[in-house]
Amino acid sequence: MSFVQAAAELGNQYRDDRVLQSQLARSLPASVRSAIAPELDTLGAHAADAWRRERERSAHEPALISWDSQGRRIDRIELTPTWQESREIAARLGLVAAGHEETHAQYGRQHQFALVYLHHVASAYFTCPLAMTDGAATCLKAAANTELLARAWPRYLSRDPETFWISGQWMTETAGGSDIAHSETQARCDAQGRWRLYGRKWFTSAVHADTALALARVEGAGAGADALTLFYLEPRDAEGRWRDLVINRLKPKLGTRELPSAETELLGVTATPVAGFGHGVRAIAPMLNITRSWNAVCAVATMRRALALARDYAFRRRAFGRLLIEHPLHQTTLAGMQAEFEAAFQLTFHVVELLGRAQHGKCDAQEAVLLRLLTPLAKLWTGKLAVALCSEAMECLGGAGYIEDSGLPQLLRDAQVLPIWEGTTNVLSLDVLRVLRAPAAFPVWRTALDELLQQAGTPGLAGANAALRAQVQEFGARLTALATNPERLEAAARELALGLARYYAAALLLRQAAWSHAHENDGRSSAAARHFVALCTATPAVQAGDDVLLARDD
Secondary structure (H helix, E strand, O other), X not given: OOOOOOOOOOOOOOOOOHHHHHHHHHHOOXXXXXXXXXXXXXXXXXXXXXXXXXXXXXXXXXXXXXXXOOOOEEEEEEOXXXXXXXHHHHHHHOOOHHXXXXXXXXXXXXXXXXXXXXXXXXXXXXXXXXXXXXXXXXXXXXXXXXXXXXXXXXXXXXXXXXXXXXXXXXXXXXXXXXXXXXXXOEEEEOOOOOEEEEEEEEEEEOOOOOEEEEEEEEOOOOOOHHHEEEEEEOOEOOOOOEOOEEEEEEOOOOOOOOOOOEEEEEEEEEEEEOOOOOOHHHHHHXXXXXXXXXXXXXXXXXXXXHHHHHHHHHOOOEEOOEEHXXXXXXXXXXXXXXXXXXXXXXXXXXXXXXXXXXXXXXXXXXXXXXXXXXXXXXXXXXXXXXXHHHHHHHHHOOHHHHOHHHOHHHHHHHHOOOOOOXXXXXXXXXXXXXXXXXXXXXHHHHHHHHHHHHOOOOHHHHHHHHXXXXXXXXXXXXXXXXXXXXXXXXXXXXXXXXXXXXXXXXXXXXXXXXXXXXXXXXXXXXXXXXXXXXXXHOOOOOOOOHHHHHXXXX
């Protein structure tokens, strides 16, 4: 029989992930780490098992059954097995609840997002409604709506699959996506004093969710975004029948195909104002830090999976007389991917750490500014990077990676949504400019970055530290020059946002590398930091000894 190449394989995705383990070791008390380790280990094993199962069975997608045998409109959505399994896992392990419970106080968000990071790829994008559920819970709490909190909050945070609720987010209309000022959905009060919504929602993600938040314009209200009101609704009754709405069709998407997104017609569905009338965009703002953080965590989880497959394959595939991992150019390619991933991971979980501190009143004024600035930065950079890294990982496997059975095509398709959801790269870049208009924003960013570099005092990092400082100095001068011309500043918004993200991520990675060197005697984070700073500063990328970065994590 002719030679058959062994496919890339995955081990326990928690045990094999030194980056996650090192981050948690640095940032969490030992008592918290030991308490959450069993859950992380469970999800790490499940991630590997789920990946193998998906390679062995035919693809599934949700199906819309519009009519029953007697011609009644039912709009039943048949979900995939993985989707249904993910709902149970999410409830049981508290993928929403862990971020709000007081068990681990300010560290709850790190616990939650470590779980999300490990489960995302195995969840068939069930992480999408989980993000919206987390955001909905945050919105209701911020609005202090006691009626809705009493009804929905315990279900959003339930660890019982039978009582756990998920939420959708129904904002997008044909008149506008990011620009919601032209939303046409109307809210009218009926004779019984109940509010009912009428209109067409062009993209209702996770349409089968138990609840949803929707924007609508109260009848008689003026034009523009400020006249919109945020409403809470439960689209189905206790028997599962739709309440005065129809599903026109499920969206035929590039990726995230197991996630049922739909075009929906609201025909008078009952709804409740969340935070009074008008200023609906302001009412939904508390959701943004949450959902954008979820997006970034899912992006680094996707990168980690693509990289794990590319690295494992490099130790299995022999070409031109030796393993791929033994070819210097392939080593350089993988090292660059690893360095980019580690930097993105550090930035993302730094945002998660700040989010937990803010939620428990632990943030000082500087950290509050950083959270507002770094959240859109992390989302916009990691979303773009996930697509690029998945594409590179596919190329690392050559033609085998292009084949559907490898799993990489699905990773790449699914990754493409990450730069789009919760604000495209350009939309978020403009949001970053709005933050920078506050006089203190850039000085806070610069001061915090300098403090990180002061913690990265390991001699082996001195060159990278100095190179990054010089690059940041030039970057600050460019930003100052652009600030005098609003149109040039806007034109450069994407470049500036990516610079702010990457330089801060580099400083975080240097800080983590110094800690790992001192406490774990591990040089791999240092190698990643040097490599990433080289990518950021156009200094030579390959240095002697940095092949340690490619050593197996197990």
